Amino acid sequence: MKEKPVTPELAREHGLSPAEYETVLGILGRTPSLTELGIFSVMWSEHCSYKSSRIHLKKFPTKGPRVLQGPGENAGIVDIGDGLAVVFKMESHNHPSFIEPYQGAATGVGGILRDVFTMGARPIASLNSLRFGRPDHPRTRYLVSGVVSGIAGYGNCIGVPTVGGEVSFDECYDGNILVNAFTLGVVRHERIWLGTAAGVGNPVIYVGSKTGRDGIHGATMASGEFDEKSEEKRPTVQVGDPFTEKLLLEACLELMRTDAIVGIQDMGAAGLTSSSFEMASRGGTGFLMDLDRVPQREEGMTPYELMLSESQERMLIVAKKGREDEVREIFEKWDLDVSVIGEVTADGVGRVRWRGKTVAEIPIASLTDKAPLYDRPAERPEGQDALQTLDTAGLPAPSDLGETWVRLMGGPELSDRKWVYRQYDHMIRTNTLVLPGSDAAVLRVKETRKGIALSVDCNSRYCYLDPFVGGMIAVCEGARNVACSGAEPIGLSDCLNFGNPEKPEVMWQFRSAIEGMAKACEALGVPVVSGNVSFYNETMGKGIHPTPAVAMVGLLEDVSKRRVQWFSSDGDLILLAGADRLGIHLGGSLYLKEVHGKIAGTPPPVDLAHEKRLLEFLREAASADLVASAHDLAEGGFACALAEACISGPGSAMGARVLNPFPAATRPDFAMFSECQGAVLLSCAPAKRDAFLDLARRFRITMRELGVVGGEHVDIEGLARVETAELRKAWSEGFAAALGLEG
Amino acid sequence: MKTAVLVFPGSNCDHDAYHALKHVVGVDAEFVWHKSSSLGGFDAVVIPGGFTYGDYLRSGAMAKLSPVMGAVRRFAEGGGPVIGICNGFQILLEAGLLPGAMIVNDSLRFVCDYVHLRAGTDRTPFTRGIPVGTVLKIPVAHYQGNYYADEGTLSSLEERGQVVFRYCDSAGNVTRESNPNGSARNIAGICNEGGNVLGMMPHPERCSEIALGSGDGRRLFDAMIAWLAARTA
Numbered sequence: 001m002k003e004k005p006v007t008p009e010l011a012r013e014h015g016l017s018p019a020e021y022e023t024v025l026g027i028l029g030r031t032p033s034l035t036e037l038g039i040f041s042v043m044w045s046e047h048c049s050y051k052s053s054r055i056h057l058k059k060f061p062t063k064g065p066r067v068l069q070g071p072g073e074n075a076g077i078v079d080i081g082d083g084l085a086v087v088f089k090m091e092s093h094n095h096p097s098f099i100e101p102y103q104g105a106a107t108g109v110g111g112i113l114r115d116v117f118t119m120g121a122r123p124i125a126s127l128n129s130l131r132f133g134r135p136d137h138p139r140t141r142y143l144v145s146g147v148v149s150g151i152a153g154y155g156n157c158i159g160v161p162t163v164g165g166e167v168s169f170d171e172c173y174d175g176n177i178l179v180n181a182f183t184l185g186v187v188r189h190e191r192i193w194l195g196t197a198a199g200v201g202n203p204v205i206y207v208g209s210k211t212g213r214d215g216i217h218g219a220t221m222a223s224g225e226f227d228e229k230s231e232e233k234r235p236t237v238q239v240g241d242p243f244t245e246k247l248l249l250e251a252c253l254e255l256m257r258t259d260a261i262v263g264i265q266d267m268g269a270a271g272l273t274s275s276s277f278e279m280a281s282r283g284g285t286g287f288l289m290d291l292d293r294v295p296q297r298e299e300g301m302t303p304y305e306l307m308l309s310e311s312q313e314r315m316l317i318v319a320k321k322g323r324e325d326e327v328r329e330i331f332e333k334w335d336l337d338v339s340v341i342g343e344v345t346a347d348g349v350g351r352v353r354w355r356g357k358t359v360a361e362i363p364i365a366s367l368t369d370k371a372p373l374y375d376r377p378a379e380r381p382e383g384q385d386a387l388q389t390l391d392t393a394g395l396p397a398p399s400d401l402g403e404t405w406v407r408l409m410g411g412p413e414l415s416d417r418k419w420v421y422r423q424y425d426h427m428i429r430t431n432t433l434v435l436p437g438s439d440a441a442v443l444r445v446k447e448t449r450k451g452i453a454l455s456v457d458c459n460s461r462y463c464y465l466d467p468f469v470g471g472m473i474a475v476c477e478g479a480r481n482v483a484c485s486g487a488e489p490i491g492l493s494d495c496l497n498f499g500n501p502e503k504p505e506v507m508w509q510f511r512s513a514i515e516g517m518a519k520a521c522e523a524l525g526v527p528v529v530s531g532n533v534s535f536y537n538e539t540m541g542k543g544i545h546p547t548p549a550v551a552m553v554g555l556l557e558d559v560s561k562r563r564v565q566w567f568s569s570d571g572d573l574i575l576l577a578g579a580d581r582l583g584i585h586l587g588g589s590l591y592l593k594e595v596h597g598k599i600a601g602t603p604p605p606v607d608l609a610h611e612k613r614l615l616e617f618l619r620e621a622a623s624a625d626l627v628a629s630a631h632d633l634a635e636g637g638f639a640c641a642l643a644e645a646c647i648s649g650p651g652s653a654m655g656a657r658v659l660n661p662f663p664a665a666t667r668p669d670f671a672m673f674s675e676c677q678g679a680v681l682l683s684c685a686p687a688k689r690d691a692f693l694d695l696a697r698r699f700r701i702t703m704r705e706l707g708v709v710g711g712e713h714v715d716i717e718g719l720a721r722v723e724t725a726e727l728r729k730a731w732s733e734g735f736a737a738a739l740g741l742e743g
Numbered sequence: 744m745k746t747a748v749l750v751f752p753g754s755n756c757d758h759d760a761y762h763a764l765k766h767v768v769g770v771d772a773e774f775v776w777h778k779s780s781s782l783g784g785f786d787a788v789v790i791p792g793g794f795t796y797g798d799y800l801r802s803g804a805m806a807k808l809s810p811v812m813g814a815v816r817r818f819a820e821g822g823g824p825v826i827g828i829c830n831g832f833q834i835l836l837e838a839g840l841l842p843g844a845m846i847v848n849d850s851l852r853f854v855c856d857y858v859h860l861r862a863g864t865d866r867t868p869f870t871r872g873i874p875v876g877t878v879l880k881i882p883v884a885h886y887q888g889n890y891y892a893d894e895g896t897l898s899s900l901e902e903r904g905q906v907v908f909r910y911c912d913s914a915g916n917v918t919r920e921s922n923p924n925g926s927a928r929n930i931a932g933i934c935n936e937g938g939n940v941l942g943m944m945p946h947p948e949r950c951s952e953i954a955l956g957s958g959d960g961r962r963l964f965d966a967m968i969a970w971l972a973a974r975t976a
Contacts, residue, residue: 152853156884157794159755243753243797335752423853425884427949430759435956444954446762650857650956742850 003034003302010034014041020372027366035303035352035359042270042308043277044371046535051372052501053533056511059518060528066490067527074115074195074265075185076529078491080555082448083189087121090129090182090456090493090551092534096237097179101146106154106240108181110312113160114266117249118315120193120256121185124429125443126155128165128181129456129495129549133174135412135738140169143177144739150240151181152423157242158249162424163432163441166456166549169412172464175539180495180532182456182551186445193256195265197279197287197318197344202262204276204287204342205324207331208248208314211272212297214238215310244313244336251334252315258330260323267314273307275316276342277350281368283318289342291354303354318344378511379504388465390601392586397669401720404595405672406730408636409643411594415734416648419741437648438565439481439631440554451559453487456551459635461588462603464545467509469603471516471548473677476611477634478552479524483615484630484680486563486622487554489524494531494550499543501535509546510535517548523608524615526552561623565631566649567656567683570710572628574642574658577696578614578679579704581607582638582661584670590635591673606677610701614678617699626684626692633679638662639672639716641681643727646714653724657715658707668719683709744770744971747785749815749831751777751806756792756828756948763948764789768964777809786971787824787868788815790831792884792946802845802887803833812838824868824967825940829885832932832942841933841942842900843892848885849925855884857956858923860931860945861911864904866938868970869963878915879908879959881945883923883931888944890926890933897927908932908943 004010011021014037024032024040032040042048050057062070068085069077075089093108109126116123128151132140144167155162160183197204215238255261263283265275272294280287291306301309319327324340331338345351350367352360381387398404408414421436433451434442440455457477463470479489494517499506521528537544556562567574576582586592587601621627633641638661647653662671684692689705696703707717715721736742748760757774764772772789775782782788796805806812812834819825819840827835835841848854862870862877873879892900900906908931912921922929924944932943947960 149852156853156855156886157753157755157797159793241797243794243799246753246755246794422856425853425855427855427882427884427946427955428755428759430762430949430952430955433954 006031006034006037011037015045016041020044023370027363027370033359035307036362038304038308039273039360039362042273043367048270048274049371050533052374052376052535054373055375056514059514061518061521062527062529064527067529070529071531074118076491076493077119077192078529078553080450084445085187085189086184086452086553087116087119087187088182088184088493088553089115089530090180090495090549091532092495092497093179093181094177094497094534094537097147098177100237101143102150103237103239105147105150105179107238107312108179109151109154110240110242110245111268112181112183113158113245114268116183116185117252118195118264118266119187120191121187122253123160123183123185124431125454126160126162126181126183127454127456127551128162129458130165130167131173131178131547132169134171135169137174141739141741147179148420148423154240154242156425158246159428161426161428161432163426163443164436164454164456167417167420170460170545172545175542176537176544178497178547180549182493184452184454184553191256193264195279195282196263197283197285198262200285200344200346202318202321202344203324203340204289204344205317205319205327205338206294206314206341207317207338208336209241209244209311210295210297210337211306211309212311213301213305213309216305216308238310238312240312247334247336248313248315251331251336255327255330258326260319260326262318262320264315264317267316269310271308271310277364277367279316279318280350280364286345286347286349286364287342288345288351291352293339293341295337295339303352303359307352376501376507377504378507380508381505387600388602390587395596397667398595401668401672402722405639405643405720405722406726408590408594408640409727410730410734412738413590414636414640415738416732417735419735433559434485434562434564438485440485442485442559442562444559449558451556451562453482453485453554453556455481456549457481458547458549460545460547461593461599463513463547464599465588465601466603467512467546468516469606471513472520472606473603474548474550475517475520475524475526476606476677478550479526479615480632482552482554483618484563484565484632485554486561486619487556488619489526489552489615490555491527491529492550492552494528494548496531496533497537497544497547497549498535499538506543513546513548520608524612563622563627563630565629565645567629567645567654567709568649569628571686572683572709573686573689573705574656574707574709575682575684576661576679576704576706577617577682577701578610579661580702581676581678583674583676584666585674585676586670589637589673589675591637604676610678613699614680614701617696617701618680621692621695624695626688626695628683628685631681633676633681635675637673637675643714645681646724647728647731653728654709655711655713655724656707656709657711659717660719661704661706672719744786745784746770746772746787746789747775747782748772748789748791749777749811750774751795751809753795753797754791754793756946760789760791760948763951764964767951768961768968770968775811777811780810780814782814782818787967788818790827790834792829792831795830795834801837802830803837806834807838816840819940822937822939824970826869827942828946828948829944832944833887835940835942840940841935842896843890845887846889846891847887848889853886854923855882856923857882858945859911859913859921860908861915861917863906863909866904867907867934867941868939868967869941870907871966871970873962873966876915878911878913880950880957881947881960882949883945885944888924888926890930892927900933903936905933905936906930907934907941
């Protein structure tokens with residue numbers, strides 16, 4: 001068989017720019033082979049190389065006393081004491097999920113699970129952050145059903161609970177949905193494994209599924225915009241096999257209990273290419289690989305296809321020389337393929353052989369060191385000022401505030417997500433102590449007293465209006481959510497979803513969001529330990545709102561001190577912490593969008609010093625058993641937070657009677673639905689009142705006593721009074737109704 | 744007293760069953776790999792939930808062919824207590840140790856939620872001491888939990904007291920609304936004629952500690968221990 005000759009045109013078709021191709025020629029001193037061109041094109045794709053983002057990602061704080069592993073490995077690792085650590089990461093699978101929602105979402109889950117267990121950790125929980133187009137867009141229902149069942153299909157089968165997440169809708173995602181998957185695992189410090197190829201002569205071992213032709217060029221696809229031909233890209237989407245991954249998980253963890261291996265990495269995007277070159281690059285070594293020894297599912301695969309296949313459920317292992325049989329025995333026990341396909345070499349060159357010939361020979365250091373790095377031009381969009389202009393006085397007031405309230409609670413953004421999470425096994429492994437539906441999910445860590453709180457957040461309207469403040473808010477909100485559950489935020493992973501970075505306006509959004517997030521992380525002392533960038537979320541030239549999703553991980557030293565967002569006892573007092581943070585902030589609010597059809601203005605202001613004190617206060621209030629429930633004010637403002645605290649619990653809905661926390665002259669609809677940052681709705685037993693208020697004073701948190709839990713209504717004095725049953729009905733049925741799904 | 748927790752490729756509630764038995768209830772437990780052909784030395788057998796062989800064929804259709812299932816059959820014939828939970832129930836059906844079959848939930852979706860069960864008989868080792876009519880709060884998590892059998896089989900199950908659990912509301916009423924998957928006659932669990940083999944879709948191992956939302960699942964394991972103790976005494 002004759003290989004296609006490599007030309008500058010072919011290089012361009014592979015996504016390499018003329019300058020990038022010149023660099024390739026310079027590195028090799030000759031024209032690359034087709035296989036080599038394939039390798040360069042995936043390794044230098046935006047998805048794998050972070051060429052447009054690296055320069056900005058450096059701005060994140062990534063260190064801290066608890067951080068054992070920051071960005072750059074398969075996942076980040078944070079110490080939780082007792083000799084244990086948590087390993088976590090979030091990653092996007094946006095493009096494949098839009099093309100083929102079930103498999104796209106399923107393999108997104110599979111990929112992130114592998115990133116975590118490849119480091120030696122047993123995955124104990126997953127989250128996801130999903131964005132879809134308008135609920136009434138003709139494709140949305142299909143995409144929601146497909147993505148949710150894909151996540152369920154994979155996660156449920158492998159037996160890792162999906163314990164939380166977020167689902168949001170906006171027109172800007174009509175042609176470009178977001179599917180971000182997060183997994184967290186637990187590992188003992190001495191069992192942590194890294195993706196490194198060290199020790200000259202050590203065997204390189206392939207384990208897992210056989211290699212097929214699926215997913216070739218997935219990474220390159222994820223690095224381009226969509227057009228009307230996207231449908232033709234379906235064959236680039238991989239097919240997941242959660243059963244095989246379950247076997248792979250058990251086999252890898254069994255292997256890692258021995259000391260037979262040196263390094264291990266999953267074959268994710270760019271498959272065999274990225275795993276082999278990245279491991280050698282970290283180890284400062286080279287490798288020799290014989291493709292004829294790669295287990296193959298199909299006949300007649302070319303070296304190009306073998307190197308670029310993104311077949312799922314595969315791992316690359318560097319073992320200690322002489323220990324091959326131990327590795328083989330374990331993988332054969334689990335009915336998985338295992339094959340020694342090469343060895344680690346000293347000369348820093350990655351050599352790939354096939355049918356007796358060398359088909360690729362690339363100096364590894366050049367592949368990484370000379371990888372393109374762009375400081376792309378960034379410019380504030382021309383229309384940004386106009387976007388931030390909002391005339392609140394001109395907004396018509398709704399005639400019936402109660403009705404508006406019920407409508408928001410039952411709308412696509414705030415309604416109960418049970419239709420979604422009921423399809424996810426969220427209880428398996430018997431650690432989930434706070435099930436989905438609260439601000440944060442809480443899991444116990446067996447054999448310790450500790451708990452892990454998890455939340456994933458991003459308000460993309462805020463990020464669209466002001467990416468810097470929106471970025472700060474995404475971090476603050478995540479931290480506040482885990483603190484409401486009683487935990488200390490100890491680290492985060494992010495998934496930065498943006499449009500085309502070659503557009504200066506998108507780059508400005510990206511840079512600003514990162515700077516906002518970084519500032520909040522510094523102020524709150526929360527390191528970014530892992531993450532992922534997804535650019536080119538555009539279809540036909542139209543980009544999404546900037547959506548930097550933040551997955552926050554919190555630690556409870558004593559999991560019995562966990563708290564939930566809902567009221568639990570009639571007669572408990574209702575208080576507002578951070579009452580001084582309230583104000584008329586309608587910019588980017590849910591009320592403005594849902595009721596007035598506008599996304600405009602500026603997001604609510606953030607006071608980072610206040611946020612920091614608030615986090616500490618919330619944690620102390622939980623650990624001193626002073627607070628009964630805590631729920632932060634977010635989308636929908638004070639009224640919607642109150643309604644959620646009343647109706648979102650697993651038991652019967654609770655009523656409440658409270659004062660209007662706004663000055664009497666405030667326009668009633670603004671008082672109910674203005675949004676703010678840094679306020680939390682709390683409840684406490686009457687006997688704890690004085691101590692609770694003392695604690696708030698100690699942390700300089702402004703508290704306002706608002707009312708009492710009880711009754712059949714949610715009643716905000718002078719503003720609105722609605723039966724709890726009515727709110728709950730609208731809220732419970734709203735999600736399926738908005739999407740026209742069967743309940 | 745020692746319990747076997749079977750492990751097939753794709754079992755994923757094996758650790759949960761082991762934890763509930765060993766660390767919550769406090770009975771000795773051991774994992775048994777599906778290629779083992781003996782259950783010698785064990786007093787009870789748990790076939791845990793999961794997706795054996797990915798459920799790519801019918802749930803349980805592959806697992807029934809594993810060597811350990813021959814041993815389970817002999818163990819059951821000898822009167823030993825066997826409980827199959829979720830996928831374990833499906834395996835028992837496929838193996839013919841219990842009558843009937845599972846089809847996909849009537850919603851065509853996976854369902855993970857707490858449900859209520861009404862106890863229908865105390866003749867099994869796992870329900871001894873749990874009065875008929877008792878309402879238990881136990882979660883389900885499955886895609887193929889819609890129990891099906893022909894009318895004759897269903898009537899015979901009822902006549903012979905083999906219906907161990909039915910889905911019900913929190914007050915114990917067996918209603919259409921309380922049935923999470925469309926199971927015939929709201930059946931959530933059945934036993935064999937001898938009463939020693941129980942298959943159930945809900946997960947008692949997931950609710951054996953109050954912190955997890957319910958401690959009702961523990962009652963089944965406690966009953967099993969009491970039954971075994973009484974047998975040896």
